[in-house]
Amino acid sequence: MSEGTAFKFGENVDTDLIIPARYLNTSDPEELARHCMEDADPTFASRVKPGDFIVAGANFGCGSSREHAPVAIKASGVACVIAKSFARIFYRNAFNIGLPILECPEAEEIPLEGRIRVDLQEGVIRVVDTGKVYRARPIPPFMQEIIGAGGLIPYVAARVKK
Amino acid sequence: MQRVPQTITEKILAAHAGREYVEPGELISARVDVLLGNDITAPLAIREFERIGVPVFDPAAVVLIPDHFTPNKDIKSAEQAKIMRDFARRHDLPNYYEVGRMGIEHCLLPEQGLVGPGDVIIGADSHTCTYGALGAFATGVGSTDLAAAMALGETWFKVPESLKFVYTGKLGPWVGGKDLILHTIGEIGVEGALYCAMEFCGPVIENLSLDGRLTMCNMAVEAGAKNGIIAPDEKTESYVRGRARRPYQLFASDPDAGYKKVYEYDVTGLEPCVAFPHSPDNVRPVSKAGNIKIDQVVIGSCTNGRMDDLRLAAQVLSGEKVHADVRLIVIPGTQEIYLQALKEGLVETFLAAGAVFSTPTCGPCLGGHMGVLAKGERAVATTNRNFVGRMGHPDSEVYLANPAVAAASAIAGRITSPEGVR
Numbered sequence: 001m002s003e004g005t006a007f008k009f010g011e012n013v014d015t016d017l018i019i020p021a022r023y024l025n026t027s028d029p030e031e032l033a034r035h036c037m038e039d040a041d042p043t044f045a046s047r048v049k050p051g052d053f054i055v056a057g058a059n060f061g062c063g064s065s066r067e068h069a070p071v072a073i074k075a076s077g078v079a080c081v082i083a084k085s086f087a088r089i090f091y092r093n094a095f096n097i098g099l100p101i102l103e104c105p106e107a108e109e110i111p112l113e114g115r116i117r118v119d120l121q122e123g124v125i126r127v128v129d130t131g132k133v134y135r136a137r138p139i140p141p142f143m144q145e146i147i148g149a150g151g152l153i154p155y156v157a158a159r160v161k162k
Numbered sequence: 163m164q165r166v167p168q169t170i171t172e173k174i175l176a177a178h179a180g181r182e183y184v185e186p187g188e189l190i191s192a193r194v195d196v197l198l199g200n201d202i203t204a205p206l207a208i209r210e211f212e213r214i215g216v217p218v219f220d221p222a223a224v225v226l227i228p229d230h231f232t233p234n235k236d237i238k239s240a241e242q243a244k245i246m247r248d249f250a251r252r253h254d255l256p257n258y259y260e261v262g263r264m265g266i267e268h269c270l271l272p273e274q275g276l277v278g279p280g281d282v283i284i285g286a287d288s289h290t291c292t293y294g295a296l297g298a299f300a301t302g303v304g305s306t307d308l309a310a311a312m313a314l315g316e317t318w319f320k321v322p323e324s325l326k327f328v329y330t331g332k333l334g335p336w337v338g339g340k341d342l343i344l345h346t347i348g349e350i351g352v353e354g355a356l357y358c359a360m361e362f363c364g365p366v367i368e369n370l371s372l373d374g375r376l377t378m379c380n381m382a383v384e385a386g387a388k389n390g391i392i393a394p395d396e397k398t399e400s401y402v403r404g405r406a407r408r409p410y411q412l413f414a415s416d417p418d419a420g421y422k423k424v425y426e427y428d429v430t431g432l433e434p435c436v437a438f439p440h441s442p443d444n445v446r447p448v449s450k451a452g453n454i455k456i457d458q459v460v461i462g463s464c465t466n467g468r469m470d471d472l473r474l475a476a477q478v479l480s481g482e483k484v485h486a487d488v489r490l491i492v493i494p495g496t497q498e499i500y501l502q503a504l505k506e507g508l509v510e511t512f513l514a515a516g517a518v519f520s521t522p523t524c525g526p527c528l529g530g531h532m533g534v535l536a537k538g539e540r541a542v543a544t545t546n547r548n549f550v551g552r553m554g555h556p557d558s559e560v561y562l563a564n565p566a567v568a569a570a571s572a573i574a575g576r577i578t579s580p581e582g583v584r
Binding site for chain 1: 189202203205206210213214215216230231235236238239242285286287288290302303304305306309310314318352353356357383386388441529534547549550551552554556
């Protein structure tokens, strides 16, 4: 369970908005985090605090396959991305690197910069002020296995040692 | 046993999962024939791969290409490229392509016969879906997926539902694969094919050149698709014959295969299309573009950097001059395409018109180098994305079009069809 502020973005948030290509000459998470969401909201990186949330509409993370996008979000301290739906490569990448994401059909109703409390296991999102509860789609069992192992690499490393 | 009707995508995945058939929605583990990384994504993959602590499952299956920020634009990008080069040497990877011998990855792999019909290909680059034009299953993944597959030689997939796109009618002058795919994305939207396979077929596709088919499959990801695919035919076979490095296998969809949805487009009368900022689905016919003054034109990229594209652009530019207020940057997809363009006199046409002719690179497509836009500038590009800040400053604009429209716009100084400059 974690509580934080919901930073809201619209539909079709693309990977160039999450981390512009001009910063892809590095893969250092801290450096990427400094430019996270820069072209969508230049104040985001300075305002976001560990445990906060990104909340967005449909097709979050569309565009490039750059894993730098979920890496930048994770390193910025975001506890979880909640969106109506995710672009498929971003979806894989997020699980693979251990950034929790939740698909919530009513994501867009979550109040702008409101305080929310999120139970990742249960997929329950509660707005602190109003007590309003939103439910996310359950995480597929296979993805839970990857999360349980600590990401794809530990999952694979355990498999090749068998 | 009862026969289960399958789409081409399902058949290829089943064959690589050691199964008779697969069903949309199920999770499978599939053997991978080719794995691709570039100078942006491979360094991350290499870091993760080395944490597993095993050798590469098959050195010949891994293709590494420095194409995004190369020839290296700064010290940081040079260091990223070096990580990849050092890794390729350390693991004796035969398919590392150095600057001077390389190409934009999605132009180079088909050209060099590294990918072929029936393959399963994953690449840490979203436009890996390009190779579906050869009748392969090809999809983009992230660096960590690439790392895991370099160790295992396999990866997991959720079998996608298939969408069928049938094109009938007759294409007009200056209308090609780019316009077909822009029109389609304009119709279904950037999430219209989310998680799905886009299967392109119909008489118009049968008549389309391989270059045009590669352009179409290249942009499947722009509609959110997992893969784009075209059943291989005689054109495909004549393209891969003599190139393929491995045996290939031809698959086709069963006539009674199941589709999530079937779209039919009569393309007679379709105009060249332009995708306005800042989304590839914001598509208008070029005649409805209005008076958009431009500062730069880019012809190239993994979408439109092949011979057909350069020939088309040169045809429009022959004997003409680039508008005084416009920078035209032409980028061939590979060294081989560069050389061919030289032999055919296309390079001379471009230079005489007042264009830049570059070494192969992704460069400006992603705002990397070789033509980054300033605040407020506008570009027409034959590339695949026009997101905010894609080619440079967040307040710049990119308009996506085919190579003929791009060339004509470079002459006119505003967005126009080739008819507008004749």
